[in-house]
Amino acid sequence: MKHFASFAIAALLACAMAPALAQDKVTATPVHFSKGASSASLPGAVKGYESAHYTLSATAGQTMRVSISGSSNANFNVFAPGDVPGAATAIGSGAVGQDWSGVLPSNGSYTVQVYQMRATARRGQTARYTISFGIH
Template sequence: MRTQSIAPLIALLLSMPVMAADEVRSVTVQTNQLASAQTIQGTITGYQSADHNVQVAAGQTLTVHLDTSNTSSYFNVTAAGADQAMFIGSTSGNDYQGVMPSSGVYTIRVYMMRNAARRDEVAKYTLNIKIK
């Protein structure tokens, strides 16, 4: 009797589509704490994203600019351990400048909006990062 009550649940689970996990590539950006700039080129496709991790000291200014071949790709800036991004490119654009409130590793995530990602579009990008 128990097999009969579980069978519909198993059939339902097997019929659900399998969702692929988003692929996140992580890169540590080497910088000099006093003053430095980096230019990084990369490519993302579909639901891929690229995390660029930058060590920044409290009080330093982080400047980020994104040039991209796809108008649906953006970047976010998130502080270490934060639940939410402190800058969201899809609503604020492709330029960020701010004084960092605390020391730590900040993540600059380049990503594509879902409308382009689901079509498996490609975004070639150049990310300019400056710490002063």
């Protein structure tokens, strides 16, 4: 009976840890503009359920523009300072051919999340893209 109890506890621990081990890969990249520039473009790729998070600082009242080109499977969401993808509502979104532009509500570090829709992510496809940011 003692061995069964040990096995049961080990099985419960393994089940509890499975979601933590199955987390999707997230790559975080800070965005810096060249001296005197108000925009930047970066290449990237996401495979399957991976996502890329780009962070950039801005001030309330500035206008941010985000565009993405490349694979038609590349999509993005824009999150306000303090908001976390998956736990908050995006203030904007877009995809290839659908740029986003908006006046920023607060000072701080904004996160732009690049991802694929579920249909292509579950097939393990790779979306290669170039994402562009502008703040004015």
